[in-house]
Amino acid sequence: MNILISSAGRRTSLLLAFKDAARKRNGLVIATDADPFAPAPRFADKAFCVPRLDDFRFKEVFFKIIRDNKIKITLPTIDTELSFFSENINEFKKLGCVPLISSCDFIKIANDKWLAFEFFQRKKIQTPKTWLPLMDNFNALEDKILIKPRRGSASIGIKFLNKNEIQMKSLSADEYVIQETVSGREITVDILLDLEGNLIHYVPRIRIKTLGGESIQGETVPNATCKEFIEFICKEIKDMGAIGPITLQFFENERGCFLIEINPRFGGGFPLSLKAGGDYPEWILQMIEGARVEPRIGEYRIGLCMSRYNTEVYFEKNEKIQPGF
Numbered sequence: 001m002n003i004l005i006s007s008a009g010r011r012t013s014l015l016l017a018f019k020d021a022a023r024k025r026n027g028l029v030i031a032t033d034a035d036p037f038a039p040a041p042r043f044a045d046k047a048f049c050v051p052r053l054d055d056f057r058f059k060e061v062f063f064k065i066i067r068d069n070k071i072k073i074t075l076p077t078i079d080t081e082l083s084f085f086s087e088n089i090n091e092f093k094k095l096g097c098v099p100l101i102s103s104c105d106f107i108k109i110a111n112d113k114w115l116a117f118e119f120f121q122r123k124k125i126q127t128p129k130t131w132l133p134l135m136d137n138f139n140a141l142e143d144k145i146l147i148k149p150r151r152g153s154a155s156i157g158i159k160f161l162n163k164n165e166i167q168m169k170s171l172s173a174d175e176y177v178i179q180e181t182v183s184g185r186e187i188t189v190d191i192l193l194d195l196e197g198n199l200i201h202y203v204p205r206i207r208i209k210t211l212g213g214e215s216i217q218g219e220t221v222p223n224a225t226c227k228e229f230i231e232f233i234c235k236e237i238k239d240m241g242a243i244g245p246i247t248l249q250f251f252e253n254e255r256g257c258f259l260i261e262i263n264p265r266f267g268g269g270f271p272l273s274l275k276a277g278g279d280y281p282e283w284i285l286q287m288i289e290g291a292r293v294e295p296r297i298g299e300y301r302i303g304l305c306m307s308r309y310n311t312e313v314y315f316e317k318n319e320k321i322q323p324g325f
Contacts, residue, residue, distance in 0.1 A: 001027030001285060004066060004074040004097075006085075008033050008040040008047075011077055013271035015040050017281040025285065030069050032062070036321045039313045048324030053081055059088070061324050066097050073288050075100040075244070076265055079153040082107045098195075098288055102264040103241025110262045113150050113177045120259055123236045126229075127259045128251075129180040133171035141166070142180040150177055153263075156213065182260075184253030187221065189230055190266075190273035191246040192280045195287050197238035201280070201296045202230060203273035208305075215269030216308040220276045220301060226250070229257040231297075237262065245270070245280060272306040 003018050005011065008031035019029045031044035034052045041047035048065055051057045066074065074097055076085045085092075085101040092099040101107070109115045117130040131137040133147075141163050149157040160181065171178075191202040204226060209217035223230065233248060247267035250259045266280075274280065277300040283293045 001025035001073070001288070002030060002069055002071050003027060003285075004030045004032065004069070004071045005040075005044070006032050006062075006074060006076050006081060007078045008044065009035070009038050009077065010040055011266075011268075012040045012043055013274070014077070014266055014281075015043055017271075017274055017279075019043070019045070021279075021281040021285045025289075027072070028069070030065065030071065032065060032324065033321065036323075038321065041321050042313045042315070047321045049321040050324050053084060059084075063091065063095065065324050066092070066095050071095070071097045073098045073100060073284070079111060079263065079265070082111060082264060100244040100284065102237075102243050102246075106237060106240040106242050107264060109240065110264050111151055113148055113152075113179075113261075116262065117177070119240075125233060125236065125259050126256055128182045131178045132173040133166075133168050133176050133178055134173055135168050137178070138168055141178060144181045146179050146181055147171070148177050148179060150175055153213070182251045182253070182258045184251040184258075186249065186251055187226065187257075188215065188218075188267060188269060189226075189248040189250075190270050190278060190280075191230075191234060191248065192278065192283060193234065193238065193243050193246060194293055195243055197241065197243050199231065199234045199238075199295060199297070200283060200293055201278055201299070202234075203276050203278045203300045204230070205269065205272055205276075207269065213268075215267075215272070215306075217306065218269050218272050219305045220272065220303065222302050223298060226252060226257055229259075233259065233262075244284070269306070272304065273300070275306070276301040276304045 028045040031041035031047045032050045036049045050061050085099045086104045086107045109119045120127040143163050147159045187204050189204045192200045205218045205220045207215040207218050245266045247263040249261040250257050
């Protein structure tokens with residue numbers, strides 16, 4: 001049961017959790033990253049420095065690592081590589097490797113905030129009003145708005161503006177969306193679906209403090225007020241081919257829940273949900289082995305808090321992660 005974690009970066013806790021699950025099966029965890037100084041790969045059993053995703057060599061190098069190391073399961077960790085995984089599902093499977101990735105159709109929706117808004121509207125999932133930056137839409141805009149890159153992540157490029165501050169002509173409808181601001185409590189949900197898309201478990205948590213769009217302080221919260229909302233979304237995305245780890249973000253206020261984002265991967269704050277009882281790495285390996293993993297809805301610790309801190313990994317200059325090509 002050898003596992004490959006792609007773009008491991010700083011995902012040390014996630015990598016170690018998979019390492020614990022793999023060790024029970026005499027398996028190894030292999031990590032890849034384009035950064036030879038990335039810290040998480042230092043904790044893997046083997047690590048390779050690979051070309052960037054937009055390098056023509058990436059695909060050949062990546063699949064060679066899978067083949068040479070007899071990888072049984074591989075998972076992406078960043079948004080930019082989701083499409084690569086979903087578009088190459090058959091090539092992974094030819095090598096006897098299961099890519100933990102949702103369908104191309106679902107990835108396309110999740111990676112594009114306008115397509116996601118249209119999907120939410122069709123499914124009657126409450127979400128903030130959203131517009132493309134077209135002059136015809138100007139009069140419909142709310143007084144206070146935010147501008148988001150259509151295909152952005154980690155809160156990069158988001159701007160809060162008053163309506164009179166926006167320059168519609170300077171924004172491309174292919175690159176940006178405009179969205180109403182919604183107040184309330186922001187909740188992130190770590191979700192695990194099985195390989196057929198059935199809901200196995202989820203943990204809602206609030207992000208108390210973030211750094212670079214990633215939770216560094218958080219707390220798990222009850223699901224009582226959002227249970228129906230979360231489970232309805234899971235049912236709808238199953239029909240779109242969603243599987244494995246999913247991360248939802250929504251605002252909750254007196255008007256209900258407003259979905260703002262779906263990410264078909266592990267969230268950066270997943271270690272809190274792991275510690276609260278969501279042993280997704282172990283359950284995922286059980287699925288790969290063919291076992292039926294029973295749903296565990298509501299089985300997690302409420303009120304568990306997480307606060308992250310920085311630590312260091314030291315190595316000699318010649319001990320950088322070796323190239324995989």
